[in-house]
Amino acid sequence: MASSAAIPDLDRLRPPGTKRSSKRDLIVNVFLKQEGHLSADDLVVLTKREDHRISRATVYRSLQWMEEAGIARKVDFGDGRFRFEHSYRHPRHFHLICKTCNRSYEFLSSDIEVLVEEVAVARAFTARQTVVQIYGSCDACTSGTAAEDPVNSELLFARDALRIAIATERSGMEFYGRGVKLVTDPRAREIFRKLATEEVQHLKTLEKRYQELLKQDARLESRPTFLFFKGAANGLFSAGTEQLRRNGVDDLEAYRIGIRCERGSHRFFKRYGEKFEDSEGKRIFLEFAGEEREHLELLIREYRLLVKKHRPQKAGKSRARSKPRRHSA
Numbered sequence: 001m002a003s004s005a006a007i008p009d010l011d012r013l014r015p016p017g018t019k020r021s022s023k024r025d026l027i028v029n030v031f032l033k034q035e036g037h038l039s040a041d042d043l044v045v046l047t048k049r050e051d052h053r054i055s056r057a058t059v060y061r062s063l064q065w066m067e068e069a070g071i072a073r074k075v076d077f078g079d080g081r082f083r084f085e086h087s088y089r090h091p092r093h094f095h096l097i098c099k100t101c102n103r104s105y106e107f108l109s110s111d112i113e114v115l116v117e118e119v120a121v122a123r124a125f126t127a128r129q130t131v132v133q134i135y136g137s138c139d140a141c142t143s144g145t146a147a148e149d150p151v152n153s154e155l156l157f158a159r160d161a162l163r164i165a166i167a168t169e170r171s172g173m174e175f176y177g178r179g180v181k182l183v184t185d186p187r188a189r190e191i192f193r194k195l196a197t198e199e200v201q202h203l204k205t206l207e208k209r210y211q212e213l214l215k216q217d218a219r220l221e222s223r224p225t226f227l228f229f230k231g232a233a234n235g236l237f238s239a240g241t242e243q244l245r246r247n248g249v250d251d252l253e254a255y256r257i258g259i260r261c262e263r264g265s266h267r268f269f270k271r272y273g274e275k276f277e278d279s280e281g282k283r284i285f286l287e288f289a290g291e292e293r294e295h296l297e298l299l300i301r302e303y304r305l306l307v308k309k310h311r312p313q314k315a316g317k318s319r320a321r322s323k324p325r326r327h328s329a
């Protein structure tokens with residue numbers, strides 16, 4: 001499937017001191033129009049369709065140049081020949097490799113990444129690159145249905161990032177909606193109401209963006225999941241909403257639960273957003289992390305105000321307690 005979004009500015013990517021080559025530009029453009037994983041020979045065939053005079057050696061040299069320039073990434077599926085995929089605005093990912101049809105499918109699991117990181121840290125190992133490849137039979141080969149064309153992973157990534165942000169926003173909306181009914185302090189009620197309203201607004205914006213994205217690919221909704229997040233799938237606030245349902249939750253406790261949720265959400269989106277390579281999915285995560293930070297700061301400010309309001313005498317007492325000790329000394 002062609003993807004115009006993935007075509008970089010070749011002049012900018014060209015290493016300094018190297019001159020323009022129209023043959024190479026043609027090869028690069030052929031390469032960037034493909035999705036999935038190509039062998040050097042696949043690229044020779046595709047290039048010759050455009051211009052039969054371009055030699056195999058030129059294609060090989062161009063591939064090597066693309067790898068050095070960071071446009072192509074070499075992948076080894078263990079069958080004795082390297083394949084190449086775009087690395088420009090192409091999110092990092094793992095592979096499912098079908099031994100029957102030799103197709104490969106991309107996915108990303110942050111749970112796997114976290115585990116790999118934990119192992120590396122525990123063994124004091126400086127990890128440079130993680131390769132996860134799952135070999136077996138794909139759905140098309142097992143069920144005998146027609147295989148799908150390779151899809152643009154960046155689009156799937158943006159779709160899944162938006163889905164996670166939407167799930168979180170929706171769970172945040174439920175959380176603050178419940179909080180409005182629970183808290184008794186008038187100002188706290190206003191704050192919860194304001195945040196509930198904001199979540200509704202954000203949710204609308206995200207859903208609009210989701211609809212925009214769907215226009216880029218008529219079958220985008222039904223394509224397989226790319227981004228796997230075990231913990232975030234139900235929304236990061238759903239545990240907090242459960243906690244609000246417990247008996248005896250007062251205004252201060254409601255704030256504390258809200259602060260924990262917003263902090264968790266902010267860290268989650270920031271941590272992964274920073275790890276992703278430049279992409280729409282990365283932007284969605286980092287924007288969302290920013291919104292969550294604003295909510296977090298607001299809640300912390302309001303929590304402190306409410307603590308002061310509720311316990312003026314207690315603060316006085318602790319000061320009073322330290323003074324007599326000086327007197328008695």
Ligand SMILES: [Zn+2]
Nearest residue numbers: 098101138141
């Ligand atoms: Zn297959």
Ligand SMILES: [Zn+2]
Nearest residue numbers: 037085095106
């Ligand atoms: Zn790949």
